[in-house]
Amino acid sequence: QKEVEQDPGPLSVPEGAIVSLNCTYSNSAFQYFMWYRQYSRKGPELLMYTYSSGNKEDGRFTAQVDKSSKYISLFIRDSQPSDSATYLCAMSLITQGGSEKLVFGKGTKLTVNP
Amino acid sequence: DAGVTQSPTHLIKTRGQQVTLRCSPISGHKSVSWYQQVLGQGPQFIFQYYEKEERGRGNFPDRFSARQFPNYSSELNVNALLLGDSALYLCASRHSGTAKGYGYTFGSGTRLTVV
Numbered sequence: 001q002k003e004v005e006q007d008p009g010p011l012s013v014p015e016g017a018i019v020s021l022n023c024t025y026s027n028s029a030f031q032y033f034m035w036y037r038q039y040s041r042k043g044p045e046l047l048m049y050t051y052s053s054g055n056k057e058d059g060r061f062t063a064q065v066d067k068s069s070k071y072i073s074l075f076i077r078d079s080q081p082s083d084s085a086t087y088l089c090a091m092s093l094i095t096q097g098g099s100e101k102l103v104f105g106k107g108t109k110l111t112v113n114p
Numbered sequence: 115d116a117g118v119t120q121s122p123t124h125l126i127k128t129r130g131q132q133v134t135l136r137c138s139p140i141s142g143h144k145s146v147s148w149y150q151q152v153l154g155q156g157p158q159f160i161f162q163y164y165e166k167e168e169r170g171r172g173n174f175p176d177r178f179s180a181r182q183f184p185n186y187s188s189e190l191n192v193n194a195l196l197l198g199d200s201a202l203y204l205c206a207s208r209h210s211g212t213a214k215g216y217g218y219t220f221g222s223g224t225r226l227t228v229v
Contacts, residue, residue, distance in 0.1 A: 008154065032216070043118070043204050043220030044157065088156050099170030101147070102218065104156030 003027050006089055006105025015114050019076040023089035023105045026070065030103070032092035033065050035074045037085045038107065044088055048074065079112045086110070116140070118207050118221035126227045127195050135190045135224045139207030145169075146188040147218070148180060149204040157204055163188055164210065192226075200228045 006023045013019055021035075032051045036044035048063035050056045056063045064073040076083055089105040119138045127133050139146050145164045149157035162170040163182035182188045186207075192199055202223040209217055 004156075006156070034216075041222065043206075043222050045220070046216075046218065049216050090156075095170045097170055099162045099164070101159035101162065101170055101172065102149075102157070103159070106154070106156050 003103050004089065004091060004105045006108060008106045008108055010109040010111065012111045012113060013079055015079060015081060015112055017079050017112070019074075019079050019083070019110060019112075021074040021076075021087050021089075021108050021110070023072050024070055025072070025091055027091075027093065027103075028070075029093055030091035031094075033063070033072050034090040034092070034102070035061075035063055035072075036088040036090055036104075038088060039085045044090075047087075079110075081112050081114050084111045118205055118219050120203075120205050120221040120224050122224060123222070124225045124227075126229060129195055129197060129228055131195050132191065132193045133195060133226060135192075135203050135205075135226070137188045137190070137205030137207075137221060139186050139188070139205075140209075140219055142209060143207035143219075144186050144210050145208040146182055146186065147206045147208070148188070148190050149206065149220075150174075151202040151204055151223070153201070160190070195228045197228050200226060202226075 035048040038044045053067045060077045062075040086107040088107040090102045121136045147162040148160040151157040159172040161180045166182045177193045180190045204223045206218040206220045
């Protein structure tokens with residue numbers, strides 16, 4: 001079982017739709033949860049960051065974490081064509097040596113059609 | 115303010131060759147991490163360096179090595195290239211004072227193709 005599972009899609013929605021993206025994880029040691037957005041030929045950029053169960057909202061984006069179910073979600077309201085990108089969930093893990101690494105899902109490719 | 119810069123942008127190498135990829139972090143960032151992103155997959159952790167010392171290593175063979183210089187820039191070296199090493203190699207820098215998991219800024223990566 002992979003540490004982080006994410007449906008790769010692709011996902012295609014009309015402009016204005018609500019988008020729901022999800023990841024599940026198996027490692028209880030994950031403490032910090034992130035969503036990154038990656039445009040073609042670019043590196044990932046941080047979209048949302050949270051460390052506790054519950055919801056966190058930032059503009060049109062809402063991140064949801066359920067630690068008891070090991071499940072995280074990202075909701076995009078009023079989706080725009082400019083939201084078309086690959087969305088990666090990521091989780092922070094502190095290694096035995098005390099360093100930190102990010103563990104990513106496969107990414108979900110989203111297309112928002114005008 | 116310049117972001118994380120990586121060079122070269124693209125690279126084509128032959129199996130068995132060696133390659134060196136370079137990363138300049140954001141000014142003031144002392145931590146540099148390297149990730150490998152194979153097409154259709156999420157990035158995978160290779161190394162983390164902080165204050166010129168290796169602080170973490172992912173599940174990669176010894177063909178992969180890295181170092182960090184006094185100005186905090188970093189190089190990733192891969193020896194005896196295999197076809198499976200073809201990927202986007204990402205560098206991320208981070209300020210040491212930020213919260214865990216937060217504040218990683220990624221470069222646009224180096225696209226390595228091994229033929």
